[in-house]
Amino acid sequence: MQDPVFYLVMAGACLTGTISVALIALKGWTGWLDLKKAEIGQQGADTSPPSAAARIEVADLKERIRKLEAIAAGVEL
Known part of the structure; x- marks a missing residue:
């Protein structure tokens, strides 16, 4: 049987990885939304x-x- 510390370290690493992926995805999503807002703004100017x-x-x-x-x-x- 392994240490409980091993399981805590693995759980922490998994949690850190999941949070990192979620933050990167959120940053990409907000960037995409900003791009679409800029495109919509340009379409309104060309009437x-x-x-x-x-x-x-x-x-x-x-x-x-x-x-x-x-x-x-x-x-x-």
Whole structure:
């Protein structure tokens, strides 16, 4: 049978490791939240509508997607 001190030392080491991992994860989580807050703040500053060229390009891409989906479904256009 081993010493009770051994078990106390092992329990302390496990507790210290668990606390360290939890603190590192918490620091990473708060950093990620700060990053997302900054991204949201930047999106609010850019309130200009998209240009006409960008809207035309998006419409063209949507049309291409619609055609590809029709081909995949076997529908003739």
